[in-house]
Amino acid sequence: MKKFLALTLALGVSAALAQQPVEITFWSWYLSPKFDAYIKDTISAFEKQNPGIKVKWLDKQDSMVQDFIASVNLGNAPDVVNLNIDETNKAAQNGFLNAVDDLSGKSALTSTFYPNALANFTQNGKVYGYPWYGWLNEGVLLYNPEIFKKAGLTRAPRTMTELMDYARQVKDKTGAYGWVPAYKDPNTASFLGYFYSEGLPVYDKSGKAAFNTAAHAALLQRYVDFYKGGYAPQESLRREAFQVATELYAQGKAAMIIGGPQALNRIKDNNQSLYASTAIVQAPLGKAGVQTGGSMSLVVPKASKHPKEAAKFAAFITNNVNQMAFAKVVAIVPTTRAAQNDAYFKQKSKDPIAIATSLVGAGGRFINPGYAAPKNSDDLYKNFNDNIEAAVLGQKTPQQALNDAVAYWNANMK
Numbered sequence: 001m002k003k004f005l006a007l008t009l010a011l012g013v014s015a016a017l018a019q020q021p022v023e024i025t026f027w028s029w030y031l032s033p034k035f036d037a038y039i040k041d042t043i044s045a046f047e048k049q050n051p052g053i054k055v056k057w058l059d060k061q062d063s064m065v066q067d068f069i070a071s072v073n074l075g076n077a078p079d080v081v082n083l084n085i086d087e088t089n090k091a092a093q094n095g096f097l098n099a100v101d102d103l104s105g106k107s108a109l110t111s112t113f114y115p116n117a118l119a120n121f122t123q124n125g126k127v128y129g130y131p132w133y134g135w136l137n138e139g140v141l142l143y144n145p146e147i148f149k150k151a152g153l154t155r156a157p158r159t160m161t162e163l164m165d166y167a168r169q170v171k172d173k174t175g176a177y178g179w180v181p182a183y184k185d186p187n188t189a190s191f192l193g194y195f196y197s198e199g200l201p202v203y204d205k206s207g208k209a210a211f212n213t214a215a216h217a218a219l220l221q222r223y224v225d226f227y228k229g230g231y232a233p234q235e236s237l238r239r240e241a242f243q244v245a246t247e248l249y250a251q252g253k254a255a256m257i258i259g260g261p262q263a264l265n266r267i268k269d270n271n272q273s274l275y276a277s278t279a280i281v282q283a284p285l286g287k288a289g290v291q292t293g294g295s296m297s298l299v300v301p302k303a304s305k306h307p308k309e310a311a312k313f314a315a316f317i318t319n320n321v322n323q324m325a326f327a328k329v330v331a332i333v334p335t336t337r338a339a340q341n342d343a344y345f346k347q348k349s350k351d352p353i354a355i356a357t358s359l360v361g362a363g364g365r366f367i368n369p370g371y372a373a374p375k376n377s378d379d380l381y382k383n384f385n386d387n388i389e390a391a392v393l394g395q396k397t398p399q400q401a402l403n404d405a406v407a408y409w410n411a412n413m414k
Contacts, residue, residue, distance in 0.1 A: 008201050010064075022309050024079035029069070029296070031082075032059035037122065038329045046316045053309045072096050077303035079310035082131065085120050086321040086373040087326045088297045089254055092128035093119075093375050098300045099126040103311035111320065114365045117335035119299050128316040129297025131335035133326055134367045136293040138283040139191060139360045142352075143356045147255040154282045159195070163256070163284050164226060170255045170355070181232055182241035182302075183221055183392060184385035192277050196370035197286030203371065209409035210285050212402035220391055220398035225260050250274065258283050261356035262333030268285070268353070277347045278303045280355045291366040295335050331357045375414040383408045 007350070011198040031039060043055045060067055065087055067244045069079040083091065090095050101109055106127075109118055113131045121129035141156055141163075147193070148154075151173045152395070157163040167178025182190035192202055195211055198219055204210040219250050227231055246263050248254035250270040257263050268275040298314040300307050316322065324342055325335035331353055349355060384405045391401035 009011070012067055020322065021054045022306050024304075024309050024313060025056045025058065026080040026313065027056065027064070027078045027082060028059045029064050029082045029084075030059070030061050035326075035329065038071040038326060042317055042322055042325070044319060046313055050314075053313065054314060066241075067256065072301060072303050075303060077301040078306040079300065079306050080314050081299050082132070082296055082300055082302060082328055085294055085298055085369055086377055087121060088121050088299055089373060090375060091299065092123045092126075092378070096301055096303075097128045098302055098304070098311075099128055099313065100130055100300065100309055100314070101127045102207070103300060103307060104315050106128075106316070112315075112337065113335050114337055114367070116303070116365060116368055117295060118359050120282060120295060120367065120369065128315065129299045130314045130374075132296040132298055133323060133332035133335065134293055134295030134335050134364055135260045135262070135333055136363055136366060138197070138258055138291050138358050139363075140258075140356045141281050141283045142249070142259075142263060142356070143257050143281075144252070144274065145251070145277060145281050147174055147176050151178075156279070157256075157286050160286045162287050163258075164222065164231075166348050167226075167256070168229070168231055169323045174255075174412070176252065177248055178231065179231055179256045179258070180236050180241045180245040180248065181226065183223065183227070183236050183344075184388050185240045185377050186380065187244075189381040189384045191220070191223075192369075192384070193292050193370055194286070196292060197288055197290060199286070199297045209406045209413065212399070212406040213265040214399075216402055217397075217399040220388070220402065224392050224394075224398055228394070260333070260360060261353050263335060264353045264356055265330065266385035275352060280351050280359065282359060290370070291334065291368070293363075293367040294369055295333075295364075295367050327357070327361060331361070333361060333364050341363055374409070376412065380409050380413060381410075 035127055039057060043057060047054060068081055109127060118127050119132035121127055121131060142155060147170060153166060153169065157166045163179060170176055174386035184190065195202060195216055200216050200219065202211050204336045233244060242259055245254055245257045246266045249257050250267050252274065256346065266276065266279065300310045300314060304310050320338040323336050324339060324344065326332055327334055328344065332384035340362040345358055347354060348359060385403040387405040390396040391398045
C-alpha cells in the first residue's frame with residue numbers, strides 16, 4: 001500500500017509538472033510604450049493558440065546589445081530576441097544563435113519570406129533570424145508645397161542630383177534647409193549607402209574595401225561642398241539625419257525628407273496642418289536605380305532553454321497575418337511574400353500616411369542593406385565616419401579621407 005501511494009503521489013506530481021506551461025522570455029528593441037497594445041495583443045493570441053506556452057515580454061532600448069551579450073555569457077539568455085541585420089549576423093558569426101532553418105525548416109521559411117529578407121540574415125548558407133518588420137531607406141519623398149512655391153519649384157525632384165540642386169535653391173531663396181543628408185549617423189556608416197545607390201562598389205571581388213576610387217572621392221566632394229555652402233545643418237554631423245530632418249520639417253525649417261512613411265507619424269504628432277498639406281511621391285534614386293533598406297529579425301539564442309517553443313513564437317509573430325496587423329498600426333514594410341498582394345497596400349486615400357504606405361508598403365522584396373557589414377563593424381564604421389567628418393570639416397581632402405578609411409578597413413576588417 002505504501003508503495004502504491006508513493007507511486008500515485010509521484011505520478012500526480014509528474015502530471016502537475018507536465019501541465020505547467022513553459023515560460024519563454026521575449027526581448028524587443030525600442031517598441032515600448034508606443035506599441036504596447038500591438039505586442040500584448042499578439043502575445044495573447046499566441047498564448048491562446050498555444051496554451052502550453054507563456055511569454056514574458058521585456059522591451060530593451062539603449063542597452064539591448066550589451067545586455068544580450070552579457071546574458072549569453074552568464075548563461076541566462078532570453079529565448080527570443082529582436083535584433084537588426086548587423087547585430088544578427090555578428091551574433092551568428094560569434095556562435096550565439098540557433099539556425100532558424102534547423103528549427104522551422106527551410107521550406108516553411110522560403111514559402112513565408114521574400115528571398116532577399118532571408119538572405120539578409122544568412123551566414124554560410126544557414127538562416128539565423130526570422131525576418132520581421134522592415135523599412136526602405138529611400139522609400140518616399142515628403143515635401144512641403146508652400147516652401148517649394150516660395151523657392152520657385154513646381155514639381156518634385158526625380159534624381160539625387162536634382163534633389164541636391166533643389167535643396168540649394170530652397171536654402172538660397174527661403175532660408176529653410178532643402179534636405180538633410182546622412183553624413184555620419186551614429187552606429188552605422190550611412191554614407192556607404194550613397195556609394196551603393198550611385199553604383200559605386202564598397203568591396204572589390206576579393207572582399208577588400210574599395211571605396212576610394214576617384215569616382216567615390218568625387219561623390220564625397222559633392223557632399224562636402226554641399227555642407228560648406230551652408231546647405232546642410234551642422235547638427236547633421238552630430239545626430240542621426242532622420243531625427244534632425246523630421247524635427248526641422250515639423251518646424252517649417254526643412255523642405256524635404258527622404259524615408260519611410262514613419263516620418264509622417266512624427267509630423268502628424270507635431271504639426272497637424274503641415275501633415276495635412278505634405279506632398280508624397282516616389283523617392284528619387286541614384287544612378288544605380290536601387291532602393292536600399294533594412295529589417296529587424298527575431299533570433300533564438302543557443303543559450304535558450306526552450307528553443308522549440310521559442311521558434312514557434314518567433315515564427316508566429318513574424319508571419320504574414322501579424323506583420324500586416326503591425327503595418328496597420330505603424331508604417332512598416334512587411335518581409336512576407338503575401339504582403340505584396342494585400343489590399344491594404346492598394347487602397348486609395350488622401351491621407352499622407354496612407355499614400356506613403358501604398359507607395360512602399362508592398363516593397364519588402366527591395367529590402368537590401370546594399371553591402372555586407374564586417375564582423376567588427378562598430379570599429380570600422382567609427383573609423384569611416386571619423387574620416388567622412390574630417391573631409392566635411394576640411395581637415396582632409398575627400399580622396400585622402402577615403403584612402404585612410406580603406407587602409408584601416410583592409411588592415412583590420414574581420
